[in-house]
Amino acid sequence: MANEAVGALNFWEQWLYVLAVTAALTLLTWRGLDVNGAACVALAVFGVLPFVAFVLIGLPRVDPHNWFLGPRIAAEPAADPADPTDGAAGYVDGGMGDVQWRSLLNVLFWNMNYYDSASAFSGDCEAPATTFPKAMAIAVAAVTLTYVLPLAVATGADPRADYCDGCFVPIASRLAGPWLGAWITLAAVTSCAGQFVAEMASDSFQVSHEARDAQGAGLRVRAWLRTQLETHSQ
Numbered sequence: 001m002a003n004e005a006v007g008a009l010n011f012w013e014q015w016l017y018v019l020a021v022t023a024a025l026t027l028l029t030w031r032g033l034d035v036n037g038a039a040c041v042a043l044a045v046f047g048v049l050p051f052v053a054f055v056l057i058g059l060p061r062v063d064p065h066n067w068f069l070g071p072r073i074a075a076e077p078a079a080d081p082a083d084p085t086d087g088a089a090g091y092v093d094g095g096m097g098d099v100q101w102r103s104l105l106n107v108l109f110w111n112m113n114y115y116d117s118a119s120a121f122s123g124d125c126e127a128p129a130t131t132f133p134k135a136m137a138i139a140v141a142a143v144t145l146t147y148v149l150p151l152a153v154a155t156g157a158d159p160r161a162d163y164c165d166g167c168f169v170p171i172a173s174r175l176a177g178p179w180l181g182a183w184i185t186l187a188a189v190t191s192c193a194g195q196f197v198a199e200m201a202s203d204s205f206q207v208s209h210e211a212r213d214a215q216g217a218g219l220r221v222r223a224w225l226r227t228q229l230e231t232h233s234q
Helices: 002-007 011-030 033-061 064-068 101-111 115-124 128-157 168-175 178-233
Strands: 072-074 091-093
Touching: 011 033, 011 178, 033 128, 033 168, 033 178, 064 128, 115 128, 128 168, 168 178
Parallel strands: none
Antiparallel strands: 072 091
16 A cells, blocks of 8 residues: 555655655754664654554464464366366465475574664663673564564464565454554554664764774874874985
């Protein structure tokens, strides 16, 4: 629906929309780390809340047996389609050997990445030697739970859903109603905004430190050259 709405805009309207959103989110980074951090926390809380509701509502409908079902795979085509006893049509339940483990590990690696970006802010923490490791441990635990718990409830309550991008919206709508699906959709929008703001803050700190180091290196090179020139001139 969002793609259809954007597609209804002409070329210049799309660019103006993108520039306006980018400028508004960039303003949070420009205002400083305090404003940026508070905005990221607020967006994170808003993004997690619908999944908390999803877990609480869907948990009573979970059947643990569903967690051990293999993926659905295409059945072998029947030699005689007119004979209902000759083969099977559509899909059949596969085993754990049919799981695409390589793709699964690749997705997990991608989704659980970028913790190193937080190192850009470590120097701005109070007592970073103690607070930063604790914050990273809490972040890893929180991110892991926000992935594991909703997926456990979804696969346990609705194992044969169409698991693809945006799959939580129809699953939540079936388990709780359209209101939860709409809430998750809105949370996805704010999540994208939060990722944009956090990434921009991290990148701006990295560029700032690199520029500072480069400036320091340039000053040292100039001082060395001046010393050499003065030495040779004497």
